[in-house]
Amino acid sequence: MxxxxxxxxxxxxxxxxxxxxxxxxxxxxxxxxxxxxxxxxxxxxxxxxxxxxxxxxxxxxxxxxxxxxxxxxxxxxxxxxxxxxxxxxxxxxxxxxxxxxxxxxxxxxxxxxxxxxxxxxxxxxxxxxxxxxxxxxxxxxxxxxxxxxxxxxxxxxxNVHHWFFSTDLTHYKRGGRITAASAAVGSLLGICPLLNMNNDGKLTPRKKIRGKKHVIEEIVHMMEVHAKDSINYSGKCFISNSACYDDARKVADLIEEKFPLLNGRVMINSVGTVIGSHTGPGTVALFFLGDRREDE
Known part of the structure; x- marks a missing residue:
């Protein structure tokens, strides 16, 4: 025992x-x-x-x-x-x-x-x-x-990858993480920041992508690039979201379509109250096992 x-x-x-x-x-x-x-x-x-x-x-x-x-x-x-x-x-x-x-x-x-x-x-x-x-x-x-x-x-x-995007910059502006001007321009242009976690366990901005459809495609593409065995990935995949389940579901559907050997369906969870205090609503985060994370 x-x-x-x-x-x-x-x-x-x-x-x-x-x-x-x-x-x-x-x-x-x-x-x-x-x-x-x-x-x-x-x-x-x-x-x-x-x-x-x-x-x-x-x-x-x-x-x-x-x-x-x-x-x-x-x-x-x-x-x-x-x-x-x-x-x-x-x-x-x-x-x-x-x-x-x-x-x-x-x-x-x-x-x-x-x-x-x-x-x-x-x-x-x-x-x-x-x-x-x-x-x-x-x-x-x-x-x-x-x-x-x-x-x-x-x-x-x-080897655990963390990729995040946000479609709502309001809370980032309120919290002082981006300027009001950047939030206004980003919202006007439909900019969705894509971030990941580096090998020091810190969130790192990677790309600014215009449009929700494109950022959903890009986050799934990052899984194709980094997941163990690429589209033949056979491990588990988790997603968390902050009050934007429909966006998380779109990511999960695309993953389940592109990765037929997944270990079970994608698990979709809620971002918790502590992490959600910093992200606010509108964040989707994708997690899977892949190559070794390094700072780029």
Whole structure:
């Protein structure tokens, strides 16, 4: 019997029921919306529909990462049960949560010297981070040891591709990520920024594409270019979206048409409340396994 638990952060942006079914406990980030603090609990407290509707109406949420004390409170019950821990953390390129988890690890190992706590920096976000966690759960369920799962995740984390586009620049303007002039010109011309995540786990702008149809075609083309075995890709594919399911469905339909050997249908999830606080509505993100990510 395996004597370790696989855990992650709420920024994995996978369905609550999925994590319950796969036996993957998660620790919540938090956000403040209209002066009130909420847990990023995968839509349980505030539904994704309500959250993105409030942003569309002008709300500007702020977020907070998991601190050392919160990680200790999350990890310690497993250690008290006599279990070891394998935790996959949100990207250090986007948050200090990995460092907080590592500090909590050191404090807890001083109290529980006979236990093991292994932590991987996913260098990922949203359902791309979820795809890596799904891989770890599959390995665990196939009988892999704690160390084997750790090694497998470390070896493969930079093979998880993250490609994003946004069709709504309003929230980017409100948050100061682009100027009002750039947002106005971009909206007038129908510009949809295409970004990906580099090997440092940071979001990197790649292209400015005119028109939703073209950016949908381009993001799928990036999967053709980078996916393992190209159109013969036989792995899983996840998509997350922030209140733009129809756009996500168009991407998924095109992928399912072009990649006939996919492992199951494309899973479409919602961007969570913490990541959605930064993207706002209108973002579609595509995740798959492919060649090794490098900064270009």
């Amino acid at each position: 395996l004597n370790y638990v696989l855990t992650c952060c709420s920024t994995v942006d996978m369905p609550y029921d999925y994590l319950q079914k796969r036996d993957i406990p998660f620790v919540c980030f938090h956000y403040i919306l209209d002066g009130k603090e909420y847990p990023d609990d995968l839509g349980q407290t505030v539904s994704f529909e309500e959250f993105f509707s409030r942003i569309a109406a002008g709300a500007m949420p702020t977020t907070s990462q998991v601190n050392v004390e919160q990680y200790i409170a999350f990890f310690e019950p497993f250690l008290k049960e006599g279990k070891d821990i394998f935790h996959i953390s949100f990207s250090s390129g986007l948050s200090g949560a990995y460092n907080s988890a590592a500090m909590a690890r050191e404090e807890l190992l001083a109290i529980y010297p006979d236990r093991k706590i292994l932590i991987v920096d996913s260098l990922g976000a949203s359902s791309g981070y979820g795809l890596l966690t799904d891989m770890a759960a599959d390995m665990r369920d196939n009988g892999a040891t704690l160390e084997e799962v750790y090694d497998g995740v470390e070896e493969n984390k930079l």
